[in-house]
Amino acid sequence: MTDETTGPGHTPADPPPAPTPSASSSADTKGNQESTDATTAAGPRAGTGEEKSGMPDWEKRFRAPRIGLPEWAEYAPDRSLFVSNATGTFELYAWDRATGTQRQATDRPHGTTDGTLSPDGAWIWWFSDTDGDEFGVWMRQPFTGGPDEPAAPGLAASYPGGLALHRDGTAVIGRSTDEDGSTIHVVRPGEQPVEIYRHRESAGVGDLSHDGSLIAIEHTEHGDAMHSAIRVVRPDGSTVAELDDTHGGTEELGLSVMGFAPVDGDSRLLVGHQRRGRWEPMLWDPLTGVETPLEIDLPGDVGADWYPDGSALLVEHEYQARSELWRYALAAAPGTPLSRVDTPAGTVSGATARPDGTVEFLWSSAAQPPEVRSTNGTVVLDPPGMKAPGSVPVTDAWVDGPGGRIHALVQQPPGAGPFPTVFDIHGGPTWHDSDAFASSPAAWVDHGFAVVRVNYRGSTGYGRAWTDALKHRVGLIELEDIAAVREWAVSSGLADPERLVLAGGSWGGYLTLLGIGTQPDAWALGLAAVPVADYVTAYHDEMEALKAMDRTLLGGTPEEVPERFEASSPLTYVDAVRAPVYISAGVNDPRCPIRQVENYVQRLEERGHPHEVYRYDAGHGSLVVEERIKQVSLELDFARRYLKTGERAD
Template sequence: MSRYQVFLGVLPDVCAHDATRMVFTADAGGRCEVFAWDAAARRARQVTDRPGGTLHCAVDAESYVWWFEEDSDGRGHWWYQHFEGGPRLPGLPGAPAGLPRGLAVTPHGTVAAAVADAHGTAVLLGRRGRAPREVLRTPGPRRLGGLAPTGDLLAVAAAPDDPAAVTLLGADGDVRARLPGPDGPSGRLWCASFAPRSGAPELLLVRDLGDRYAPATWTADRGLRTHAWCSFDTEITARWYPDGRGLLIRQERHGRSLLHRVDLAARTRTLLPTRPGTLLDAAPRPDGALHQLWTDTGHSPAPLTSGAVPLPPPGQTTTVPGRHTELWTPTPDGPVHTFLSLPEGDDNLPDREGGLPQGDDNLPDREGGLPQRDGPAPPPAIFLVHGGPADQDRDAYDGVVHSLVASGYAVVRVNYRGSTGYGPRWRDAFTAGVGHTQVQDLTIVRAELVRRGLVDADAIGLWGMSWGAYLVLLALGTRPGLWRAGVAVKPVADWAAAHRTTTPALRALDVRLFGGTPEEVPERYAASSPIGYAAHVRAPLLVVGARRDVKCPPEQIRSYLAALTEAGAPHEEMWLDTGHDGYDGADHVAVLRRALRFMSAHLPGPRRRTAATTRPPAPLGGSRPR
């Protein structure tokens, strides 16, 4: 077990007044814990040591390390300790226990936090180590979008398509402004952060223009302004440069990352040089450095910097065996993009298909460009189905891909309709219905790979987590003749039952996806629920559930398993004593080992390969929001 690592795809948080002091999360014996990194001394100190691990952390301008300490259900409180060590103290004593929904600390020590509990979301304001005031209590899901450097203005974010997507509150709780989400067919609004400079607060946001995305800003005197001249055709995230004037924009486009520097005053946009692959995070620093956390399918994440202050060194670096390529396959709404990893010995393929656009060009040729296979028999294949649905598979390291390829399987990762990274039209294309559209895309890509002789038609399985696990169940029930085995980790199996007991944020997502509640449109929920197709499942299926899962609740999984039993469908089950997300690598590794044994038993003999010299890390978290 000690050879497995956990990791999170975020850069260290840097102290605003001393760039050599950073806080980050890293592996600690198979758990994720908080570390303080002294870049001047090149020394790391472990701050937390908890049985379930620790995920959320920050460092404020006065070099105090913050972390969120939670129970097995994810509820807890913020704590802090000085960077050099000393007593651990409650950050906001007397605050209600809840789920963390954001933390911000000004250079002068004013603290804002949002926590979610059974009664909704509370937004708190106070001073480090003192009892806070509740400035907002709302029954709906909210998160803290930012705290102005002056400490007297807070941004609270709702869903991006909410009529009040962002609310600006004064320190007294009075509403200063409400920024609307949709304005007609478009207009979703995401909150980023306040400019890190003194003077009148300026809030950075991202606006959905319907067919593109653009940065937006809000100030009290000028209101909300959308900078449509600086628009992008796929999803972006934005953050301020330390001077509070320029923007660093990270664009996720076709499974890879691009970086742009934007000067709003001069109306200029510059494409920055980046290594091909995925930037899990990128941040400009006061010394002029640009910190990046880079990866691609063949290499585990590595920190990159152009500055003099070193980032913490990575853990064990890993290279994934095999060959990694991609293809584009026609669908009714345009070409679907697939990342394909093949085990060692499949030498008929180029390293890359080529032609992947990097700017605003059209998509590559719809037929792809991968050759037909000649020679040895193709390998068995596993479709590794991503969650979301508003997420994407990237040209990025994945420990499950590593394990499967090293075991002799081809791995197929499809960015089906509904995925991000391909523009708003692709993200919103559910033309065959919720779930059925995505299964249609998996089926289309399967046919393409079989036609080209790249995978064994009689040895194709499915593996997914969360929304991806839901698609596994739906595909096995609606296309039973195409798949030889399936692994579904923490799935949605019955939409109506899950809706009744899941989180408020996910209930809101359900309403957006289906166009109403289960009481309003019961036929839509039923048509997309795997439990209605359980009697048609023929392939052996491993279902993994979590007893404390509030996103994909366990009772609806048990009902699905009962339906499989009644139908005589071959299946196994595995239960974890966790929630939906976890910080302990042992659970990830236990599921990985069980699933690999299951696939080996039910997919005809994968060609065994020698695994890489290091064991694959177990990435934390899952899909978002399911």
């Protein structure tokens, strides 16, 4: 199943972090092809309501122009950068808030989402890959417009491994290649890049301190790609301090870099940790070694970022598929640091504190399309033109499963069930579905289907133990949880047991193919987008960082633990598949490469099994709106023909 956008520096996911222009760290997940929608933007559009007055609501949700959360330059806060599909393809846009001027900064056939601003606002940095293959180089162009130029001459093409920029023009660039593993380079204006870090395991740039004297690196040298350690080094690569909660791989506790304090003379680093069984922030000073816990007594996962003056933290709290914002005053009296930042019920997909103390955030719910809002009561960007129609709200289902209570989100059409039902499985696997607006589930509801989204073991937001439960029985554990929710959906009268569809993108596509093979009597149809289909071949063909993740999940390489790869590979069970199968795949996909998909399809063809395959010229999903609509239309039509239900997609 497909949706609209992918966050900059992130795999296409459902839903990913807000599509805010930013640099990614090393890739460590298969991702998912779905994504949370972003809202509209001023500028040229793929079509207005007047031009497309006859189109169905489900297409309007895709075509309505939208944006990601604008990023602003630290020393030029009136200069912003955001992602929009205003032309029908997701590209980067520059926005001068002082004059109101907006302009399209990138224009490529397959779209562009990875970008950021230099601290002085003078330059737009963006990542240039080839046809969505995620392998490329950083380019830059003046904020006010002008020709693109290589941002770091001397660095060959690679997968991105993080980027940090300093106000003096220095850049710290992370890279990943199959030959070199992970490398990190310091690039000063007019000088050749200097390599300061190299390791075979995955690593990436975390942040650069405000004065430019410290670099935080997230690494997995201990061999557990699911749980990073942090090393702080000088620009010459010499080590300052190490923070490692993995204890050499003997205990599964991860760390994440959230950012250095935004003021000179303050060496504190905001760090995410899992010491109490969930993600939460603390402060760590690598120069003194002092760790400062924070008084945040909230259930669920907690993230944070700095307010621009360093006096407070903007806390993002996720719990049971919803999210909210808080302000944490660092100088407050004990017991009183937290105050609520008012946001509506639903999902905040990204937030940033502005220099004037206001907070801008990208918000939506399953029923209401996204908006970029401000705590001053305004909508940050409210353009004219077609608006995305709303959808139905989600309801929560809690189901007892083999590993504990499973949370699922349910949307259903009007009337009484049982309904034909799509189990729309998220990717990652370390991600979660939330009460956020997404056009693909809404399209299925419009066509008379109920939609169930399961936050299976491996999902984030339910504690570290739930996320880390996948190892060694990869795929099979998630499917046990999906089966428990399926049984509930049927017994409750929601789902028609004869018309159950298993669907998903990326890891969700993988679980779809694995599910229709290991549970052949349960599913009437399988719809798999950019899936893992042949795990052994996928391992050998995928990007190096994902190989590290697979070694962590399965406990070794295909040669070291062949029985685990065989048990977790959809190809193993292809001859047991009974349901008709629809597969879509990007021919340039580096995460779920095309060769392993073709191996699976060949086995279906040898059996004469009913299936359809759609191959398109892009990577792990598409950034082109019409391509997304085409893919959903093909899925809807496939379901209509084989289930003999619903209306034609056209």
